[in-house]
Amino acid sequence: MIRNKLYPLSFILPALVLYLLLFIMPSVLGIWFSFTDWNRYSPDIHFVGFDNFRTLFTSSKDYSGYILNTLLFTVVSNVVKIVPALFLALFLNGAMKGRNVYRAIFFLPAVLSFLVVGLIFRSVLHPSHGLLNQFFMAVQLPFLAGKWLADPTWVWPSIFLVDAWKGIGYVMTIFLAGLQSIPLDYYDAANIDGAGYWQKLRAVTLPMLVPAITVNVVFGLTYGLKVFDIIYVLTNGGPGRMTEVINTAVFNEFASGTYGLGTALSTLLFVVMAIVGIPLIRYMTAKEVEV
Amino acid sequence: MKKRRFAVAIAKQIFAVALSLTIIMPFVIILINSLKTRTGALLMDLSLPKVPVWQNYQVVVERGKLFISFFNSLLYATVSTLGTVVLTALAAYVMSRRRTRLTRFLYSFIVFGIMLPTNFVALIKVMQLFGLINTRVGIIAFYIASNTAFATFIIYGFVSSIPRAMDESAAIDGAKPLRLFFSIIFPLLQPVLVTTAVLTFLGIWNDFITPLYLLNRSTAWPMTLSIYSFFGRFQQDWNLVFADIVLTCVPVMAIYLVGQRYIVQGMTAGAVKG
Structure with missing residues (x-):
């Protein structure tokens, strides 16, 4: 009894109420709005069944392409960050001069906003004067210079490059924290058994890094599926609409006043992330109970 | 060799x-x-x-309305961070100490929010409903709500590392729950609260999409939004755009240089435990 008095449930209320009203309610209401013709131009909202979803999958505006782009971004952007970041972490975990300085430098872009990073790279990738093209000119490889953000062949690689520039240090830092928690005896034992670099990586390092890998994958998935800022600032969905993703398309619908369609796209994302999220969150919270 | x-x-x-x-x-x-x-x-x-x-x-500060947007960013990030930390610490503390079916369910339900995207178009309707659209209070309240899931997750795990004997001895001395929490538990949670605060602050300081949807008065804009609008107007004047980028980066980089340890700790929290 004393327990219940000490830990009143009312302590949960303020956070729970705010969370329910401003975080859960929009998503739930959004599900309802996605079945309506809600728009800027008429005061009435009518139920229209699955019309919006039919539009999403059959319209000439290629919404399914935006959904595919979102999935492409989620997969590729994470692979090109997580794999190099792992090796970078292994590299900086070894003994070397100045490794703390390097760690600090690599992590630096993580504290900047995607917006600022996007603007910085609008300049670096500038077709005529940008740093990258000037570099190619200077090293006598002018044929490598390109219109990075306007050329359909190069626009996705450019986006992934900028995203990696900003994000690798963060992923690396999480791996470093994981690496530091591995007891050194494990490597001593592996050395005695005569294990080589790759064997040690496969048999000791990777299994011990599972928590860090999980965190990077969970963060990477949520980041990738929700991506907005970096695309909006770098290409705004262009050239044409070939780099449009779900959240930039939602913003376009919002800007043009077709709210019903916008919420339908958001709801689609919500459902996908909820399905992906339930087992991941189960896993994360189950770990807590064991502690 | x-x-x-x-x-x-x-x-x-x-x-x-x-x-x-x-x-x-x-x-x-x-x-x-x-x-x-x-x-x-x-x-x-x-x-x-x-x-x-x-x-x-000078031109950037005057034409780009940097003072007011710097103040706005600082206000949103500081108040929302304080709100998030206090409210989620209260909730996480009770949910962790008093484990019943209800509190376990609430904990999973709140943490589930880590994975959920925000439906901004519908959020606008909700904000209108509460009269919070286009207001500073509104965006702060939303920031607290949207950071609740992650903050609860980080703090909850830490609460169990504080011995219950602390609570019980204070209770025997006759401390009321709220006093017990703020005078005994809150200070003991300090390391995890600093971590949570740093993360929340940086996230809000760097946020772009929320004010883009919720604030259309330029006097309420944070730094991110005003630099973007500045870029739109002065796209040909790269010297000014660069100066604006420098001024926007300086505060975060200064914080990073001073508080690097906390930031790295904060951002890697959860990566090694478990």
């Missing part, structure tokens, strides 16, 4: 320096060119300006 080890060490240094340069060079270019004239900055090269044009910064 010794020679070879030396060669490897040199190769490692060259590799690390080259990578560091790819991070640093863009900043150097921006810094140098923010002090050039309009035509000089268009070339975006590494030559130093003949005469540094400090007026660029």
Whole structure:
């Protein structure tokens, strides 16, 4: 009894109420709005069944392409960050001069906003004067210079490059924290058994890094599926609409006043992330109970 | 053998320096060119300006409304961070101490929010409903709500590391729950609260999409939104855009240099436990 008095449930209320009203309610209401013709131009909202979803999958505006782009971004952007970041972490975990300085430098872009990073790279990738093209000119490889953000062949690689520039240090830092928690005896034992670099990586390092890998994958998935800022600032969905993703398309619908369609796209994302999220969150919270 | 080890060490240094340069060079270019004239900055090269044009910064602060948006960013980030930390610490503390089916369910339900996207279009309708649209209170309340899931997750795990005996002895001394929490538990949670606060603060300071949807008065804009609008208006004046980027980066970089340990700790929380 004393327990219940000490830990009143009312302590949960303020956070729970705010969370329910401003975080859960929009998503739930959004599900309802996605079945309506809600728009800027008429005061009435009518139920229209699955019309919006039919539009999403059959319209000439290629919404399914935006959904595919979102999935492409989620997969590729994470692979090109997580794999190099792992090796970078292994590299900086070894003994070397100045490794703390390097760690600090690599992590630096993580504290900047995607917006600022996007603007910085609008300049670096500038077709005529940008740093990258000037570099190619200077090293006598002018044929490598390109219109990075306007050329359909190069626009996705450019986006992934900028995203990696900003994000690798963060992923690396999480791996470093994981690496530091591995007891050194494990490597001593592996050395005695005569294990080589790759064997040690496969048999000791990777299994011990599972928590860090999980965190990077969970963060990477949520980041990738929700991506907005970096695309909006770098290409705004262009050239044409070939780099449009779900959240930039939602913003376009919002800007043009077709709210019903916008919420339908958001709801689609919500459902996908909820399905992906339930087992991941189960896993994360189950770990807590064991502690 | 010794020679070879030396060669490897040199190769490692060259590799690390080259990578560091790819991070640093863009900043150097921006810094140098923010002090050039309009035509000089268009070339975006590494030559130093003949005469540094400090007026660029003055123009940016005045035309880009930097003071007011700096104040807005600071207000949103500080108040939302304090709100998030206090409210989620209260909730996480009770949910962790009093484990019943209800509190376990609530905990999973709240943490589930980590994975959920925000439906901004519908959020606008909800904000209108509560009369919070386009207000500073509204955006702060939303920031607290949207950071609740992650903050609860980080703090909850830490609460169980504080011995219950602390609570019980205070209770025997007759402390009321709220007093017990703020005078005993809250200070003991300090490490995890600093971590949570740093993360929440940076996230809000760097946020762009929320004010883009929720605030259409330019006087309420945070830094991110005003620099974006500035870029839209002065796209040809790279010297001014660069000066604006420098001014936007300086506060976060200063915080990073001072509080690097906390930031890295905060951002890697959860990566190693479990």
